[in-house]
Amino acid sequence: MKHGSILSDNFPQSRVSSQRKSTPVIRYWAKDRLRIAGQLFPDEVIPGVKVFDEGSVTSVLVNKYERDPAARKECIAHYGVTCAACGLDFGERYGDRGKGFIHVHHRVRVSKLGKSHTVDPIKHLIPVCPNCHAMLHTVQDDMTVEALIELIRTQAALTKPG
Ligand SMILES: [Zn+2]
Numbered sequence: 356m357k358h359g360s361i362l363s364d365n366f367p368q369s370r371v372s373s374q375r376k377s378t379p380v381i382r383y384w385a386k387d388r389l390r391i392a393g394q395l396f397p398d399e400v401i402p403g404v405k406v407f408d409e410g411s412v413t414s415v416l417v418n419k420y421e422r423d424p425a426a427r428k429e430c431i432a433h434y435g436v437t438c439a440a441c442g443l444d445f446g447e448r449y450g451d452r453g454k455g456f457i458h459v460h461h462r463v464r465v466s467k468l469g470k471s472h473t474v475d476p477i478k479h480l481i482p483v484c485p486n487c488h489a490m491l492h493t494v495q496d497d498m499t500v501e502a503l504i505e506l507i508r509t510q511a512a513l514t515k516p517g
C-alpha cells in the first residue's frame with residue numbers, strides 16, 4: 356500500500372497536484388472489506404481508488420470534506436495543528452518531520468449529509484491525530500470528538516498506576 360500521497364495530503368506545502376475536486380460524496384473502499392467490520396482507517400484510504408455511488412455502500416471512511424485543501428486550511432488556521440481529542444502535537448513529538456501534520460475530521464456523519472452540504476470549516480471540521488481519527492471512524496456509532504475526549508480521560512484514570 357502506498358502511503359506517500361496520503362502523507363502529502365497532510366502537508367499543505369507538498370500538496371498533490373493531481374488532486375481534483377470531485378463528486379458530492381466520496382466513499383473509499385478497502386480491498387479487504389472484512390477487516391475490522393469493513394472499516395478502513397483514514398490513513399489507509401487510497402487516492403484514486405474506485406468510487407461507488409451513494410446508496411451502494413455500507414462503509415464510510417474519510418469524506419471529501421476531510422480532504423478538501425481549502426477547508427483543511429481554514430480549520431487548521433482556526434484550531435491549530437494539535438489533536439483536539441488527545442492533545443498530540445506532531446511538531447512537538449517529532450520535530451521538523453512532524454511539524455504541521457494533522458488529520459482533519461468532519462463531524463457530520465456522511466449518511467446524514469444532504470446532497471448540497473456546505474462545509475463550515477470551523478463548525479464541521481476539527482483537527483485530530485491519526486490515532487484519534489481512526490478511533491472516531493472505527494465503529495459507525497456517531498462517536499463525537501467530545502465523547503472521545505471523555506473516553507480518553509476515563510481510560511487514563513483507569514490505567515493510572517497506583
Ligand atoms: Zn489524538
Ligand SMILES: [Zn+2]
Nearest residue numbers: 421459460461
Ligand atoms: Zn474523520
